[in-house]
Amino acid sequence: MILRKKTRYVMVEANDRVYMNDPEIQEALKESLKAFLGELPYFKANPQVAAVLSDKVFVVGVNRGFERNVVLALSFVKSLQGRRVGFYTIRTSGTMRSIKDAFRSIY
Amino acid sequence: MPDARVEPLGKRLGYKKLFRVGKDVDILEGPAKAKGKSIIRSGDLEVIARGLKQAAVIGLLPKNLYASKRTLDSVRENEKLFFIPLSEVTCSEGVSLDGNLAKMRKLVRSILMTKVPFALISMAGSSECLMSSLQMIELAAFLGIEPAKAKESMGKLGEAL
Numbered sequence: 001m002i003l004r005k006k007t008r009y010v011m012v013e014a015n016d017r018v019y020m021n022d023p024e025i026q027e028a029l030k031e032s033l034k035a036f037l038g039e040l041p042y043f044k045a046n047p048q049v050a051a052v053l054s055d056k057v058f059v060v061g062v063n064r065g066f067e068r069n070v071v072l073a074l075s076f077v078k079s080l081q082g083r084r085v086g087f088y089t090i091r092t093s094g095t096m097r098s099i100k101d102a103f104r105s106i107y
Numbered sequence: 108m109p110d111a112r113v114e115p116l117g118k119r120l121g122y123k124k125l126f127r128v129g130k131d132v133d134i135l136e137g138p139a140k141a142k143g144k145s146i147i148r149s150g151d152l153e154v155i156a157r158g159l160k161q162a163a164v165i166g167l168l169p170k171n172l173y174a175s176k177r178t179l180d181s182v183r184e185n186e187k188l189f190f191i192p193l194s195e196v197t198c199s200e201g202v203s204l205d206g207n208l209a210k211m212r213k214l215v216r217s218i219l220m221t222k223v224p225f226a227l228i229s230m231a232g233s234s235e236c237l238m239s240s241l242q243m244i245e246l247a248a249f250l251g252i253e254p255a256k257a258k259e260s261m262g263k264l265g266e267a268l
């Protein structure tokens with residue numbers, strides 16, 4: 001039997017270019033989320049940048065059941081590496097394919 | 108932000124329309140007469156009472172995230188809206204974030220207890236303070252407002268305008 005990890009994907013748009021491919025920026029985002037969520041909920045949610053769709057749009061993979069916490073925490077993140085930035089959560093979905101379809105239809 | 112970018116951004120964030128202060132609605136800080144559709148922002152009870160009687164005034168914005176019981180009663184009696192500016196919480200940092208969160212929770216509790224009609228708005232001063240509808244609902248739930256009620260109250264500004 002293969003156990004599949006159940007993940008929810010959150011499509012996030014930044015108000016400015018953020019270059020989420022950069023591991024340092026990803027690390028800064030994770031640190032900010034950890035600060036707002038707290039360590040235990042952060043490890044339970046395990047948010048990871050799952051895909052970068054453009055220089056402003058990226059996808060965060062979150063353990064199922066914790067996506068609402070991550071959406072809320074992203075509302076409070078207003079700076080990354082000393083730069084002012086805002087994140088808007090556009091869509092949440094259970095599959096990466098539907099997120100990519102939504103990205104193609106929206107942008 | 109240029110007009111051409113506002114409408115598509117609003118659609119992406121899950122709104123029918125984004126309303127802007129100074130363009131779609133004005134903010135009245137003193138006892139002046141409203142010229143177009145306006146919202147009052149004042150801590151002075153007399154200014155609030157006089158302002159809410161004007162037909163062009165659609166509601167009240169709290170000053171320093173505080174509203175007395177008399178203020179809330181005045182909003183309800185005049186059949187106006189009480190606006191809850193969510194970005195005042197998300198766009199504050201450090202100590203002011205803790206303080207504003209506590210103040211906002213208290214304000215929301217008073218609003219729900221007195222059954223004043225309210226509308227959730229972002230009142231974002233800059234693009235980083237904007238929020239999607241999904242974020243507004245989550246933040247409202249965090250503050251103690253049921254998601255269905257939050258969703259309904261997000262459309263009230265558009266109805267009033």
